[in-house]
Amino acid sequence: MLQFIDDNSGPLQGIPTELFGLDAEGRGKIYKSEVQISSGGSGATVGVMQAAVGVVNNVKDTAGTAVTTGGDGDTGSLNVAASTATDYIQHALTVMDSLADLGKVMPFVAPAFVIIKAIIAVEQRARDVDAKCTDLVQRVTFMLSHLPALKNITVTDSTRQIIDRMNDVLKKSAALIQTYRKQSAIARRLSVHNKDRFASCATSLKDCTNDLMVSLQIHQSAQLDILTRPVPSDPEDEAAEKFVAAHGGLDAVKGSEELVKRFASEMKLSVDEKVMEQLNTNITEVLQQNQDRLEESLNESVSASVIEGIKGLAAQMTESSKEQKFVCVQCGEEYHDSTNGKKSCSFHRARYDSRNKTYACCSTSNPCQAGRHRSEHHCDYVYGNFFDFAGDITGYVDTVDKWTSVEDVNFDTWDKITASVGRLLRWKSRGAIPELPTILVTVGKVSISTPYLFKTFNTYELEVASKVADITHQTVIFRTSRSKEQYAMAEWVLSAEGVITGITITVKASTSSTPFIRFCPINIAAATLSGEVQAISEGGLRSYRPSTPYVLPEVQRVSATLPEKALREVRKDFKTRTSPNLPIVLKVVSDPPLSANSWSSKHDLFSGTISVFNKHPPKSMEPISISSVTAFYRLIGDESYKPAQSIQLEDRIVLPVTIDPRQTWTMKFTVVVPRSEGETNIEMPWQRSSFVARERPLRMKLVLTDVEEEECSLVIDYVSPALEPQKAMPKDIAFFYIDDPHTLGRYGVHVIKGNAMGPLGGQFSLVIGNNTVGQDWMKKTIYKALKLGESEIDTNFGQNNNPGKTNAWSWKCWALIDLSCQRLYAFKILITKDIIGTKGFACLGYVACPELEGVDNETRPIQYATEMTKFPGLEPYAPSLPPLLDDQFDDVVPETPKTAAGAVNSSYGVAGSSTQLTIPEELNQRLTSIDHNLSSIKDSLSRIATSFEQFVETLKSK
Ligand SMILES: [Zn+2]
Ligand SMILES: [Zn+2]
Known part of the structure; x- marks a missing residue:
């Protein structure tokens, strides 16, 4: 031998x-x-x-x-x-x-x-x-x-x-x-x-x-x-x-x-x-x-002799293989053993990068490496085609039945140290099944720059490996580094009789004190898993069980509270005011009567539709010709109407418009209402409602004039619709916010528990505002805290939104670490807006962090973080006086000329008297409404009294 x-x-x-x-x-x-x-x-x-x-x-x-x-x-x-x-x-x-x-x-x-x-x-x-x-x-x-x-x-x-x-x-x-x-x-x-x-x-x-x-x-x-x-x-x-x-x-x-x-x-x-x-x-x-x-050389030599021992007839084998044609896995060319020399094969170390049209190894098109042709894929050195070979296996789920895999993360460098053992099912997705039962052992990641093993062993190769290991007692299959601090390794485990009975994989990052070790028992004759995978050692960053549950502080806030519904219902009871000479009935057709938008920071746009009815009898042959339309507006509480900036009639209407007797003209319009000087350039998040009318309802008066300068008018009421500020979503585990009365904005941060982030991201992720983090990140944060001896860690999450604008606001986030139990037990989020001295808005909230993997059974007393960031010293928010919701300014009955024609007269008489009669009842209703709306607000009584007095005064003056 x-x-x-x-x-x-x-x-x-x-x-x-x-x-x-x-x-x-x-x-x-x-x-x-x-x-x-x-x-x-x-x-x-x-x-x-x-x-x-x-x-x-x-x-x-x-x-x-x-x-x-x-x-x-x-x-x-x-x-x-x-x-x-x-x-x-x-x-x-x-x-x-x-x-x-x-x-x-x-x-x-x-x-x-x-x-x-x-x-x-x-x-x-x-x-x-x-x-x-x-x-x-x-x-x-x-x-x-x-x-x-x-x-x-x-x-x-x-x-x-x-x-x-x-x-x-x-x-x-x-x-x-x-x-x-x-x-x-x-x-x-x-x-x-x-x-x-x-x-x-x-x-x-x-x-x-x-x-x-x-x-x-x-x-x-x-x-x-x-x-x-x-x-x-x-x-x-x-x-x-x-x-x-x-x-x-x-x-x-x-x-x-x-x-x-x-x-x-x-x-x-x-x-x-x-x-x-x-x-x-x-x-x-x-x-x-x-x-x-x-x-390595020893293993090569011994396995060559073992292969000979198993196969026998080396000479014959050599003879036949001399004539056999092989295809080289490195360069793709055909070759014979007899012509395969030291420099027969030319190849690149890296894969072809089709985007940059180069090879990453050397940036030239000429192969940078020379060696012997090889007929089977191998890990002896790097060559470009191997990446495709390995990628075909690792990139799919139907190629490998993974028996066990381990992974550790270096929290200083983010290096991932990995190893795995599994059964190779196919050489590529939906591809061929290996001829012989085959296992796959990986250590590290296939890379041009770092050591790795990506090796298959079929039953025959396992038999050889077993005999070699028995002879040499060299059991290490591969180890990425000799360092004891950081390495990944795969080893054979031999029985007393010198037969491989399993594989042990070990990974350790230098930031972990102990390695992850898994023993995977295998039957080399069948290339199958022959028992349960055993966890020999747990590595990574370990946490301990807290002796008592964590109790988090209450949310602290200094904030306004945005109304979540409209201030009151829109009034639709205004009647046409006109002269007997202009028998017109104006009616609001749109619902709500007016809709507004505040896209521009200079003015609001109010749109609506009214119908204009010519009340002349049909046989009177008296058309009415409207020659101009003007718009005025006022806010509730103001005692005079101001002209709107402009009014535009839709549907390409050109005045005058002539309306035949008993006919109706439908008029669609848009009125531009300017913002007051102090109100321009305030960004408001609710662009589908009026900014001007954000605190008090608005009244718009449309005045139509006929060719003879006779006027008629109609008042239309506008109340800002419900704002529907953002709220906690179903997936949220927390939502913290502040409300700003100035811009009517709600500024908030959602915390969501998300799904796992891929195979290395752990069981769940957290989305904090616009940052998504996995368990690796959380463990790194614990590691950092332990290293620094600090328990409140600035996550660097947060945003300074819309700087320089009226809707500018900021948030920041800290992780709170229990240094005793080595746990990240909570996140702390601080939202601030417009803080000058002791004025402004802020919200400080705490959200518990779900439990991470890798918890030891040992229980330790809990130790809360020493919090350096506190809630800012702000005066409590004092809301301004409750808004005036309605007045009687537009409710006065127009004087009904007695000289008007019969039909018109009677019609107006009825309208006029009914309006007059309904006043007390409407007043009651409105007072009830005001009372209802203000009931929850302190100091509302005096305001109601004031408005009531004003009301009475105005009534008297008419
Ligand atoms: Zn190259
Ligand atoms: Zn070749």
């Missing part, structure tokens, strides 16, 4: 395979088939052990050399080192071969084989001998030389644990050697902490080797000095240490190119142009990257 790993390590794109001495196929260059492989059994153990003894002897030599030569750096010691160099590699190769042999029966030895092979590759390629590397390889070789003893014992769980630990130490050692070897000669020497890293590795190796020997029941105390000796130094290291100490320490040297050059010339080394960069890179990160690549 290990031979197979060697030969068929699989494609390793994206991995700098040359670092491990592998070619682009992942094929090893260092495996020498002619090297004698032990024949197994106890003989193998003996062989390995002999090799190990040889290692120990060599180590003694090297160590001795290093110590005795000290800082002289003479060529003699280097020669000694050079002669031992090949020996230590040879020993390592011998041990490696014994592992290959062992791996045939114990596959879990494979990782050690792959790693030692990688180490040997690096060392073989190295141009110079380095005491530290030689020492580390010898320690590694010594440790591994004990592994053949595995054959003599029963491998227990604890043995496997030690092997896992051993593999970890091996990976670290390999990464260190590799990183160290990549540094230039000068950087390697000047980075004086390198020695500490080697020392740390040596310590780990010592501990691990000891544990391993105990576990393998080996007692070889005589040779253990290889573990305990100090890590050797090259003379150049010592020179570098002295140089660094003499020139102000490592940081000073790292920052000065001049010092680096001086050291190079002292050491007779040439200065590489990258040396400054190398000196200043974060070695820990590079080490980690190298180790990550090593782990």
Whole structure:
């Protein structure tokens, strides 16, 4: 099997395979088939052990050399080192071969084989001998030389644990050697902490080797000095240490190119142009990257061998696939394996942006990437077509049966950290069903700039993954970041028998103290969910149960109260006034008699329709010709009519209009009534009613004149209709407002509980005024409060409406946080208008916030917010005197000329007398109406008395 790993390590794109001495196929260059492989059994153990003894002897030599030569750096010691160099590699190769042999029966030895092979590759390629590397390889070789003893014992769980630990130490050692070897000669020497890293590795190796020997029941105390000796130094290291100490320490040297050059010339080394960069890179990160690549490469190698083990007949497979035609998922071209080379495929990292007509990755039309053609979609690196592939799956509901998904939000950056596991139902909406049962694992979001996993595993691939995980004990499928603060991760969970029994997904934002972890049990043979998903850990921002319910303050208001109905009914009892010479009857046809609008801020428009009836008998042959129409108006309480600004007759009427006897002319009109000086430019929200008449009803008098200058007139009453100011809507959980008597406006803010905002927005949203927020936002607000230690948080919601105008008003909103229970328990909304000193209007209201997700069972005492924003100090609103609703000015009976013609006369007589007779009754009615309308208002009695007195006075004067 290990031979197979060697030969068929699989494609390793994206991995700098040359670092491990592998070619682009992942094929090893260092495996020498002619090297004698032990024949197994106890003989193998003996062989390995002999090799190990040889290692120990060599180590003694090297160590001795290093110590005795000290800082002289003479060529003699280097020669000694050079002669031992090949020996230590040879020993390592011998041990490696014994592992290959062992791996045939114990596959879990494979990782050690792959790693030692990688180490040997690096060392073989190295141009110079380095005491530290030689020492580390010898320690590694010594440790591994004990592994053949595995054959003599029963491998227990604890043995496997030690092997896992051993593999970890091996990976670290390999990464260190590799990183160290990549540094230039000068950087390697000047980075004086390198020695500490080697020392740390040596310590780990010592501990691990000891544990391993105990576990393998080996007692070889005589040779253990290889573990305990100090890590050797090259003379150049010592020179570098002295140089660094003499020139102000490592940081000073790292920052000065001049010092680096001086050291190079002292050491007779040439200065590489990258040396400054190398000196200043974060070695820990590079080490980690190298180790990550090593782990990837290890998984690749092992899965290639497992696939071989499952399929068999690798040679035949290779033969047939050479002839097979594939279509590349990256570029869409057809290709054969035989012609697929390192740079055969050209593609873009990003998708084509049809709007900008470019690729976001490089802004050119020529593909910016080159690689091998690939026949199946993969996450090894980014390519444009993958976004479409993934989008076909994620963009629809019929493609995936999601078993579990987790999400955390970073409240500082709004980054969303996500992961999910589910069954893949289709490759695209309404598309084909996967050939084999398949699961989909996602970690992070498919992106050109951030790490992600979007990977499917069918039952066959799950079987392979299971075997690989059993061998390597590398269970992490993918992790977005090595950071412990913020990451998303998916891991296999193995049974004691080494079979995958589930997947664990974990997400954590750095603003959360604990991660969300879900375990999803799966049956890999059927790719099905095999039990209930378990919540292993709850992350995000947690809230606690409040010990008592929150009690919110009452709404505070200083505001007028707009009338919600008309001041009184419109009067329709006015009669025509005319002279006997002009027998005309005017009647209001429109209902209501007048309708008004205040679209203009300069004047109101009143419209209506009246009928004009010629009362002459039919045979009189006396038409009436109306030559002019004029309009006058007054407000109730005023004692004179003023001419209207203008009157316009509708229907394109041109005066004079002639009306035949007993005929009617229907006159539609619009009268323009100007606003008074102080009233212009006030914005009123009710444009379908009069502004001029907003407080008192209006009377309009239309005067019609015939060609002989005879006049007749009709009075029409106008009362502003009900305003119907905005009210709480059925969906509102709160509505706060103020009423302004000046503009007759109601200015309010609605709070509505809305539906969920998509998959990441939580169960509900709140609409506060014109802002819609989800639970993420609310949790961020709690987070902010906790971070600042403040409990009243300005949400920055609010508006300054219509600034500079008469209907200007403002509102603001704060979130109130219980810092003890970590809850956003209420929002506070303040509405203000026209506040100058202690005058003006305001409303302060509180609305409870619905409970957010993520509440712990722990109960904590509640702690109300410390409110910094208070209700403004305003005088209570004092309404002006109640309006005068009616007067008798238009009620006077016209004098009826006695000389009029019979019919007309009698008609007028009846009308006149009836009007006269009805006065007391109408007065009563109106007084009742006034009384009714004013009954709720304080101080109304005096006003009623006044108006009554005025009434009586006027009556007397007539
Ligand atoms: Zn590109
Ligand atoms: Zn291609």
